[in-house]
Amino acid sequence: MDEHVRHHIPLYLDDELQEDERQAFEAHIRCCVSCRAALDRERWLVEQLRQARPCYRAPQELRDQVTSLLRRERRASRRLPQIAVLLAAMVVMGGGALWLALRARPAAPTHPSAFALAAVEAHQRYTRGQLPLDIVSDSPAEISAWFAGRLPFNLKLPNYPEAPGQSKPYEVVGGRLLGFQQNYAAYVVYRLRNRPISLLITAATVAQPSGGEVIPWQGLEFHFAAIHGWKVLTWMDNGLTYVLVSDFEERGQASCIVCHASTYDQRVFK
Amino acid sequence: MAEGADGALPDRWLVDDRLCPEQLLEQARLHRHLQGAIECLPEAFREVIVLRYFEGLSYAEIAQVLGCPAGTVMSRLSRAKAALRRQLRHLTEQEEAPVRRPEQHEG
Structure with a gap:
């Protein structure tokens, strides 16, 4: 199996390839059985990960509050990475709903409806x-x-x-x-x-x-x-x-x- | 809600034919194990998995949130998934040979 193509499998599934890379990858996958099998294995894990995501989310009001807090914090200091890490840790360790706070990301696109x-x-x-x-x-x-x-x-x-x-x-x-x-x-x-x-x-x-x-x-x-x-x-x-x-x-x-x-x-x- | 015009409930309504109950149970169990495995990951790996697959952030966005290069995000994701894959494999192996386990303790 081509190492280069194998390296592209997770990037392809995560939508991180450039258009020309994507086309080259798809062309290769169409004719390479072993890479296709590797893609299927990786896709299975990614699907399970997405499906394992807990089905609850923080109320919009709380999300907005934490988001604005984070934005203010970002402007005020350069310690944002630590705050984000702390939040990520809190969130994963059981504060479920709070990890949504991490959506306070730079250049956030408009909210989905x-x-x-x-x-x-x-x-x-x-x-x-x-x-x-x-x-x-x-x-x-x-x-x-x-x-x-x-x-x-x-x-x-x-x-x-x-x-x-x-x-x-x-x-x-x-x-x-x-x-x-x-x-x-x-x-x-x-x-x-x-x-x-x-x-x-x-x-x-x-x-x-x-x-x-x-x-x-x-x-x-x-x-x-x-x-x-x-x-x-x-x-x-x-x-x-x-x-x-x-x-x-x-x-x-x-x-x-x-x-x-x-x-x-x-x-x-x- | 799903009543027919004559008030009767046709058999094929209210039926989800994709997975049988055993498969659903199996899937729910797999997801529970996966959540447990994610919680047990080292923090740096857990963060990238949560941000990518639960929150849907792109590599560039994760890099910005964590304050590290996108290449680091990629390599952490790759190692985190390898660890999760190992955990899941371990789980399957344990289930295949559940009874002999205690004899392997050494004094």
Whole structure:
């Protein structure tokens, strides 16, 4: 196995490679069985680590307080690294909620929306088997029919046409209702390459996309962000707000191509 | 919540068919062990694991928070994951041979 490529495996999974390195890595992985096996082993550990993350977080108010305290502290002295280390230690040793204080980081991007965070929590619970589905079906029409009348908005899951000679790269698994800000949101799970993708949908009056890298496409704005290591894409269309959560390594627009790789979808997405 | 139009509960609703209960239990146990293993890591390793995989910070952000070069973050992450992998392997081995353990004590 090429040492250089092996060194890139964790960087690839952590989204730390430059675009040209990423392309070279993916090209190598496609044709090298042993590197692919090493990538799968590393990915397994990373998935377990993400899933082992405790499912609780400090209330926003406390986070904000600690954040502003840290910022003030940073301006006032150069002892921030020690403070951060102390906090990290406190947090890991049992103060669970407090480690979130560490989000007070320099050049912090804008906060992800509460709706995006709710989708990430739901995705994590689902991958741990802690979020049973209310309807299990591989038919988008059947799932849409189940949601009809249960949501304060109309939801029709699209049935992407299969390109001739190509099987659909992903399939719908099922769905359920999830409470979000005194409303029901629709939670839908897809599966691609045997890995789950979560889609959380609510009315645009309840939640709006914010933060992350904005990718404009055909009049829509897709917000791409990494939250707790998951890839999160948020957008608004036709009065609804969508959040898509996955653990795929692709980023930005490439993450759209993951699912929409058929010739039909490629036409739409390029 | 999941009632059909006629009020009956079709069997296939309320079913999560991905993992069976034994697998779920196994997974929950693995995550508990992993959390325990993370707590037992030396502080410098624990920090990078928590900041990267629980908080989702990039290497550059971790480097800024900890006040060390990004290369150090990378090498600590790599060594931390190697240690966690060893712990998990150790756990599996222990489970495969649980009964003989006491005989190995030496006076």
